[in-house]
Amino acid sequence: MLEIKGVSAQYGEARVLHEVSLRVGEGEVVTLVGRNGAGKTTLLRCAMGLHPHTTGTVRLAGQDITGSPAHRRARLGLGFVPDDRGIYAGLTVEENLTLPPVKGPSPWPLTRVYDTFPVLAARRRAPGGKLSGGEQQMLALARVLRTGARVLLCDEPTEGLAPVVVQRIGDILREAKEHGVSVLLIEQNLRFATTVADRHYLLAQGRIALSLDNASAREREHEILTHLGL
Template identity: 50%
Template sequence: MLDVIERPAEARTDVMLAIHGLEAWYDESHILHGMTFDVREGEVVTLLGRNGAGKTTTLKSIMGIVRKRRGSIQFRGKELINQPSRIIARQGIGFCPEERGIFASLSVEENLTLPPVIQEGGLGTEEIFQLFPNLKERLNSQGTKLSGGEQQMLAIARILRTGAKLLLLDEPTEGLAPVIVQQIGVTINKLKQRGFTIVLVEQNFHFAATVANRHYVVEQGRVVDMIPNAEIEQNTEKLHRYLGV
């Protein structure tokens, strides 16, 4: 096992999220088989892997959406494994699902302001419009009348208001045009500069390399490798084998 994965969370004071031996099930299907990794405050970490590797299940397990789970999920030293989603979210963790979860019957403004502010430090409306100027122009439009890229921007913007400091982003670039993918990358880098900590599920490691500090490779529900972003070029062949691309 990798040294970076085995090192206990308490050995580092800058670890915001520490996952150890996380297992999870959907009914009788055993999906996660001992996920172990950590995320330091202020960094962007990606979970890379093929479809079905357990990346999304990991994010949902952190949020308590997957109910049958065991192991350890520590956020700022507090154990969350037995906590329900409503408690986990109020610790300062925001989840942006792959399907985005935009409410069709609500306007952009209503979608944006629907989640409650859970703690201080969230972005104000004008700050959000600076990041996503398209949303300001579409405030009165129905959420599902937006383009795919605009919906993704709205889904991310919605959790930035809440005061969450750890953002879990599930496939934010999936199905988007290259120019929108580039915009999402710029936004993630700006959020990192503002001090947000981000766990990003991705299959496109070329995009991930533009935003992340480190990359965890996931296979069959466990972390099998960790690659610092500075070493991604010399590990390109290995990543191709892992991801089957």
């Protein structure tokens, strides 16, 4: 569904990604783990067309989108959930959900969003800025699903959240997967990652250092945690 091949990126003279290649299949959850500064967020921004100094190719469902701007990629079904969530603080939950246009091929109707995220249904009239961190994260995920994204780029959706909320985020990602949505997930919580993902890539110093299926990631947990400095 999503294929990144030979992607390099830099900030000024500093190169942060070195010919990175990975793929995410249809209905597959793949995690990208690595230390802070390894280039994980930059890779997601390259995939979304948000980083200007990029080489390599990006393909979505077999279509080359390398030269496409971010809004074109979104219309083709690529959705981005940034680490700051991007919630409009002054708009209500429902306004946050309905403001972005439905452009992707498989939009979730508002009724389905509220069925999947009952906390958002209960708080639909609340301003986005009044939500808890966990509620904002659910809103960020729900908003992208409602636009019709078939591939989600999620940047550390569990960071700083209570365990019960982390569990709920996992449930939502698994449900999205069951409906054919693919996910490329940046995640520092390796044990959480192994509960939702099919495969894992370890990014170190801007390069893919390991590519593992879920069973191998569990077996080599200590090695991966050592790479992460945990």
